[in-house]
Amino acid sequence: MIAIAMKRNSVAPHPCMQDAAVSMKKGNIMNIIPLDVGFGARINNVDLARLSDNPQAQQALQKALLDYGLLVIPGPVLTPQAQIAASEVFGALEEFPPTASQIPGYPQIFRVASRATEGYTGVGRYWHSDGSFRAVPTPMSLWHLEARPDVGGDTLFTxxxxxxxxxxxxxxxxxxxxxxxxxxxxxxxxxxxxxxxxxxxxxxxxxxxxxxxxxxxxxxxxxxxxxxxxxSREGAVYRHQWKEGDFVVADNFRVAHRATPLSPLQRRVLNRTTVRGDGAFWEVEHAEVVADAKETVAG
Structure with a gap:
Protein backbone atom coordinates (compact mmCIF):
# COMPACT_ATOMS: atom_id res chain seq x y z
CA MET A 1 0.00 0.00 0.00
CA ILE A 2 1.09 3.58 -0.51
CA ALA A 3 0.27 6.98 0.87
CA ILE A 4 0.38 10.32 -0.91
CA ALA A 5 2.44 13.30 0.18
CA MET A 6 1.84 16.71 -1.38
CA LYS A 7 4.68 19.21 -1.42
CA ARG A 8 3.89 22.17 0.84
CA ASN A 9 2.36 25.18 -0.95
CA SER A 10 1.49 23.00 -3.92
CA VAL A 11 -1.74 22.99 -5.89
CA ALA A 12 -4.62 21.39 -3.98
CA PRO A 13 -5.41 17.86 -5.12
CA HIS A 14 -8.61 16.78 -6.83
CA PRO A 15 -11.28 15.85 -4.23
CA CYS A 16 -11.30 12.23 -5.41
CA MET A 17 -7.54 12.14 -5.00
CA GLN A 18 -7.90 13.36 -1.43
CA ASP A 19 -10.28 10.48 -0.75
CA ALA A 20 -7.78 8.02 -2.21
CA ALA A 21 -5.04 9.39 0.02
CA VAL A 22 -7.16 9.03 3.14
CA SER A 23 -7.96 5.40 2.35
CA MET A 24 -4.32 4.33 1.96
CA LYS A 25 -2.40 2.68 4.72
CA LYS A 26 1.05 3.74 5.86
CA GLY A 27 3.94 2.54 3.76
CA ASN A 28 5.74 3.88 0.73
CA ILE A 29 4.89 7.53 0.13
CA MET A 30 3.89 8.62 -3.36
CA ASN A 31 5.35 12.10 -3.52
CA ILE A 32 3.56 14.57 -5.84
CA ILE A 33 5.54 17.71 -6.64
CA PRO A 34 3.82 20.27 -8.91
CA LEU A 35 6.02 21.70 -11.65
CA ASP A 36 6.74 25.41 -11.53
CA VAL A 37 4.88 26.30 -14.76
CA GLY A 38 1.34 26.04 -13.36
CA PHE A 39 0.56 22.57 -14.72
CA GLY A 40 2.12 19.12 -14.52
CA ALA A 41 3.62 17.25 -11.58
CA ARG A 42 6.59 15.05 -10.84
CA ILE A 43 5.56 11.81 -9.13
CA ASN A 44 8.21 10.09 -7.02
CA ASN A 45 8.21 6.67 -5.35
CA VAL A 46 6.05 4.83 -7.87
CA ASP A 47 6.92 1.24 -8.75
CA LEU A 48 5.69 1.16 -12.34
CA ALA A 49 6.65 -2.48 -12.77
CA ARG A 50 4.12 -3.43 -10.06
CA LEU A 51 1.53 -0.76 -10.76
CA SER A 52 -0.98 -3.20 -12.21
CA ASP A 53 -1.15 -4.92 -8.80
CA ASN A 54 -1.82 -1.71 -6.84
CA PRO A 55 -5.35 -0.33 -7.47
CA GLN A 56 -4.89 2.49 -4.95
CA ALA A 57 -1.79 3.74 -6.74
CA GLN A 58 -3.65 3.46 -10.05
CA GLN A 59 -6.50 5.60 -8.75
CA ALA A 60 -4.11 8.18 -7.33
CA LEU A 61 -2.27 8.51 -10.64
CA GLN A 62 -5.50 8.79 -12.61
CA LYS A 63 -6.71 11.60 -10.38
CA ALA A 64 -3.30 13.29 -10.48
CA LEU A 65 -3.49 13.31 -14.27
CA LEU A 66 -6.89 15.01 -14.12
CA ASP A 67 -5.48 17.57 -11.69
CA TYR A 68 -2.21 18.38 -13.39
CA GLY A 69 -2.55 17.29 -17.03
CA LEU A 70 1.01 15.99 -17.19
CA LEU A 71 2.82 13.45 -15.00
CA VAL A 72 6.59 12.94 -14.93
CA ILE A 73 7.49 9.66 -13.25
CA PRO A 74 11.18 8.74 -12.92
CA GLY A 75 12.22 5.12 -12.66
CA PRO A 76 14.23 2.32 -14.23
CA VAL A 77 13.93 1.25 -17.86
CA LEU A 78 10.93 -1.07 -18.18
CA THR A 79 10.44 -4.16 -20.29
CA PRO A 80 7.89 -3.75 -23.10
CA GLN A 81 5.42 -5.86 -21.09
CA ALA A 82 5.83 -3.66 -18.01
CA GLN A 83 5.48 -0.46 -20.03
CA ILE A 84 2.27 -1.71 -21.60
CA ALA A 85 0.87 -2.81 -18.23
CA ALA A 86 1.67 0.59 -16.66
CA SER A 87 0.12 2.38 -19.64
CA GLU A 88 -3.07 0.33 -19.40
CA VAL A 89 -3.72 1.88 -15.98
CA PHE A 90 -4.87 4.93 -17.95
CA GLY A 91 -7.01 3.08 -20.49
CA ALA A 92 -7.20 0.66 -23.41
CA LEU A 93 -4.29 1.15 -25.79
CA GLU A 94 -4.13 1.76 -29.51
CA GLU A 95 -2.25 -0.73 -31.68
CA PHE A 96 -0.04 0.12 -34.66
CA PRO A 97 0.86 -1.77 -37.84
CA PRO A 98 4.20 -3.62 -37.65
CA THR A 99 7.27 -1.96 -39.16
CA ALA A 100 10.92 -2.96 -39.33
CA SER A 101 11.84 -0.56 -36.51
CA GLN A 102 9.05 -1.49 -34.10
CA ILE A 103 9.33 -4.09 -31.33
CA PRO A 104 8.05 -7.44 -32.65
CA GLY A 105 5.04 -8.70 -30.75
CA TYR A 106 4.22 -5.35 -29.12
CA PRO A 107 1.92 -3.41 -31.47
CA GLN A 108 0.93 -1.06 -28.63
CA ILE A 109 4.41 0.53 -28.62
CA PHE A 110 5.20 3.20 -31.20
CA ARG A 111 8.93 3.86 -31.29
CA VAL A 112 10.30 7.37 -31.90
CA ALA A 113 14.04 7.56 -32.39
CA SER A 114 16.92 9.63 -33.68
CA ARG A 115 17.82 6.89 -36.17
CA ALA A 116 15.43 5.37 -38.70
CA THR A 117 16.61 1.85 -37.91
CA GLU A 118 15.19 2.19 -34.39
CA GLY A 119 11.96 4.14 -34.87
CA TYR A 120 10.20 7.04 -36.53
CA THR A 121 12.37 10.15 -36.90
CA GLY A 122 11.80 13.89 -37.17
CA VAL A 123 8.21 13.82 -35.92
CA GLY A 124 6.13 16.44 -34.13
CA ARG A 125 8.33 19.52 -34.26
CA TYR A 126 5.30 21.78 -33.85
CA TRP A 127 2.64 22.16 -31.16
CA HIS A 128 0.14 19.31 -31.35
CA SER A 129 -1.80 16.70 -29.41
CA ASP A 130 -1.28 13.12 -30.56
CA GLY A 131 -4.19 11.64 -32.47
CA SER A 132 -5.75 14.96 -33.46
CA PHE A 133 -6.16 13.49 -36.95
CA ARG A 134 -8.73 11.04 -35.59
CA ALA A 135 -12.46 11.80 -35.51
CA VAL A 136 -12.39 10.63 -31.89
CA PRO A 137 -9.07 12.07 -30.67
CA THR A 138 -6.44 10.19 -28.71
CA PRO A 139 -7.05 11.17 -25.05
CA MET A 140 -3.66 10.27 -23.57
CA SER A 141 -0.06 9.75 -24.67
CA LEU A 142 2.55 7.98 -22.57
CA TRP A 143 6.28 7.97 -23.27
CA HIS A 144 9.07 5.87 -21.80
CA LEU A 145 12.72 6.66 -22.53
CA GLU A 146 14.84 3.66 -23.38
CA ALA A 147 18.01 5.42 -24.56
CA ARG A 148 19.06 8.98 -23.74
CA PRO A 149 21.18 11.25 -25.97
CA ASP A 150 24.04 13.25 -24.53
CA VAL A 151 22.72 16.45 -26.14
CA GLY A 152 19.27 17.50 -27.37
CA GLY A 153 15.99 15.65 -27.72
CA ASP A 154 14.01 17.56 -25.09
CA THR A 155 10.20 17.67 -25.32
CA LEU A 156 8.18 20.85 -24.73
CA PHE A 157 4.72 20.94 -23.15
CA THR A 158 2.15 23.74 -22.82
CA SER A 232 5.17 29.42 -26.63
CA ARG A 233 4.77 32.58 -24.54
CA GLU A 234 7.21 33.23 -21.72
CA GLY A 235 6.58 31.14 -18.61
CA ALA A 236 4.03 28.87 -20.31
CA VAL A 237 6.28 26.02 -21.43
CA TYR A 238 7.65 23.06 -19.51
CA ARG A 239 10.80 21.67 -21.09
CA HIS A 240 11.36 18.03 -20.22
CA GLN A 241 14.98 16.94 -20.30
CA TRP A 242 14.78 13.19 -20.56
CA LYS A 243 16.54 10.67 -18.37
CA GLU A 244 16.60 6.96 -19.05
CA GLY A 245 13.58 5.29 -17.45
CA ASP A 246 11.40 8.42 -17.40
CA PHE A 247 7.70 7.64 -17.84
CA VAL A 248 5.68 10.69 -18.89
CA VAL A 249 1.88 10.78 -19.18
CA ALA A 250 0.01 13.58 -20.97
CA ASP A 251 -3.70 14.34 -21.09
CA ASN A 252 -3.96 15.39 -24.74
CA PHE A 253 -7.03 17.54 -24.07
CA ARG A 254 -5.12 19.47 -21.39
CA VAL A 255 -1.59 19.79 -22.83
CA ALA A 256 0.05 19.98 -26.24
CA HIS A 257 3.65 19.04 -26.90
CA ARG A 258 6.38 19.46 -29.48
CA ALA A 259 9.75 17.89 -30.18
CA THR A 260 13.05 19.73 -30.31
CA PRO A 261 15.85 19.06 -32.83
CA LEU A 262 18.10 16.05 -32.34
CA SER A 263 21.10 14.95 -34.37
CA PRO A 264 21.12 11.35 -35.69
CA LEU A 265 24.64 11.20 -34.27
CA GLN A 266 22.96 11.17 -30.86
CA ARG A 267 21.15 7.93 -29.98
CA ARG A 268 17.69 8.38 -28.53
CA VAL A 269 14.88 5.81 -28.33
CA LEU A 270 11.48 6.82 -26.95
CA ASN A 271 8.74 4.21 -26.66
CA ARG A 272 5.26 5.72 -26.87
CA THR A 273 1.89 4.22 -26.07
CA THR A 274 -1.46 5.94 -26.61
CA VAL A 275 -4.92 5.39 -25.16
CA ARG A 276 -7.74 4.74 -27.65
CA GLY A 277 -10.33 7.45 -28.18
CA ASP A 278 -13.00 5.30 -26.53
CA GLY A 279 -10.68 3.70 -24.00
CA ALA A 280 -9.80 6.39 -21.43
CA PHE A 281 -10.12 5.42 -17.77
CA TRP A 282 -12.86 8.01 -17.28
CA GLU A 283 -14.90 6.29 -20.02
CA VAL A 284 -14.62 3.04 -18.07
CA GLU A 285 -15.67 4.81 -14.86
CA HIS A 286 -18.72 6.26 -16.63
CA ALA A 287 -19.69 2.85 -18.02
CA GLU A 288 -19.42 1.30 -14.56
CA VAL A 289 -21.63 4.02 -13.05
CA VAL A 290 -24.25 3.48 -15.77
CA ALA A 291 -24.11 -0.29 -15.27
CA ASP A 292 -24.51 0.09 -11.50
CA ALA A 293 -27.48 2.41 -12.00
CA LYS A 294 -29.18 -0.05 -14.35
CA GLU A 295 -28.57 -2.88 -11.90
CA THR A 296 -30.08 -0.81 -9.06
CA VAL A 297 -33.17 -0.01 -11.13
CA ALA A 298 -33.54 -3.64 -12.19
CA GLY A 299 -33.20 -4.78 -8.59
Missing part, protein backbone atom coordinates in the same frame (compact mmCIF):
# COMPACT_ATOMS: atom_id res chain seq x y z
CA UNK A 159 -1.22 23.97 -21.03
CA UNK A 160 -4.10 24.24 -23.52
CA UNK A 161 -6.67 25.27 -20.92
CA UNK A 162 -4.52 28.06 -19.53
CA UNK A 163 -3.68 29.10 -23.09
CA UNK A 164 -7.38 29.61 -23.75
CA UNK A 165 -8.02 31.40 -20.45
CA UNK A 166 -5.12 33.78 -21.03
CA UNK A 167 -5.90 34.74 -24.64
CA UNK A 168 -6.23 38.47 -25.26
CA UNK A 169 -9.89 39.45 -25.34
CA UNK A 170 -9.95 40.13 -29.08
CA UNK A 171 -8.33 36.78 -29.90
CA UNK A 172 -10.61 34.93 -27.46
CA UNK A 173 -13.63 36.44 -29.19
CA UNK A 174 -12.23 35.49 -32.59
CA UNK A 175 -11.78 31.77 -31.80
CA UNK A 176 -15.30 31.24 -30.45
CA UNK A 177 -17.24 28.75 -32.56
CA UNK A 178 -14.43 28.12 -35.03
CA UNK A 179 -13.72 24.65 -36.39
CA UNK A 180 -10.42 23.38 -37.75
CA UNK A 181 -9.95 20.91 -40.59
CA UNK A 182 -7.06 18.47 -40.46
CA UNK A 183 -5.25 17.51 -43.65
CA UNK A 184 -7.22 14.25 -43.69
CA UNK A 185 -10.48 16.30 -43.48
CA UNK A 186 -11.27 15.50 -39.83
CA UNK A 187 -12.99 18.47 -38.17
CA UNK A 188 -12.58 19.57 -34.53
CA UNK A 189 -13.63 22.68 -32.60
CA UNK A 190 -10.79 25.09 -32.00
CA UNK A 191 -12.07 25.57 -28.45
CA UNK A 192 -12.73 22.08 -27.09
CA UNK A 193 -14.20 21.15 -23.70
CA UNK A 194 -12.37 18.38 -21.89
CA UNK A 195 -14.48 15.22 -22.32
CA UNK A 196 -14.38 14.44 -18.60
CA UNK A 197 -14.02 17.75 -16.75
CA UNK A 198 -15.77 20.02 -19.26
CA UNK A 199 -13.04 22.68 -18.92
CA UNK A 200 -12.45 24.45 -22.23
CA UNK A 201 -9.05 24.62 -23.88
CA UNK A 202 -7.55 25.37 -27.27
CA UNK A 203 -7.18 22.29 -29.47
CA UNK A 204 -4.95 22.88 -32.48
CA UNK A 205 -2.40 20.89 -34.43
CA UNK A 206 -0.16 23.73 -35.60
CA UNK A 207 1.64 21.64 -38.21
CA UNK A 208 -1.19 19.61 -39.75
CA UNK A 209 -4.22 21.90 -39.64
CA UNK A 210 -5.28 22.49 -43.24
CA UNK A 211 -7.90 25.16 -42.76
CA UNK A 212 -10.28 26.91 -40.40
CA UNK A 213 -13.82 26.64 -41.69
CA UNK A 214 -15.16 29.97 -42.95
CA UNK A 215 -11.78 31.72 -42.97
CA UNK A 216 -9.62 32.68 -45.94
CA UNK A 217 -6.19 31.07 -46.27
CA UNK A 218 -4.27 34.16 -45.16
CA UNK A 219 -6.60 34.65 -42.17
CA UNK A 220 -6.20 30.98 -41.22
CA UNK A 221 -2.42 31.17 -41.37
CA UNK A 222 -2.37 34.39 -39.34
CA UNK A 223 -4.60 32.95 -36.61
CA UNK A 224 -2.60 29.72 -36.39
CA UNK A 225 0.60 31.75 -36.12
CA UNK A 226 -0.89 33.87 -33.32
CA UNK A 227 -1.93 30.79 -31.35
CA UNK A 228 1.44 29.17 -32.00
CA UNK A 229 3.18 32.17 -30.46
CA UNK A 230 0.73 32.16 -27.56
CA UNK A 231 1.48 28.49 -26.82
Missing amino acids: DLQEAYRSLPDDLKAQVQGLQTTHRNHVVHPLVMPHPHTGVEGLYLNVGLTDSIIGMARDETEALIASIDRHF
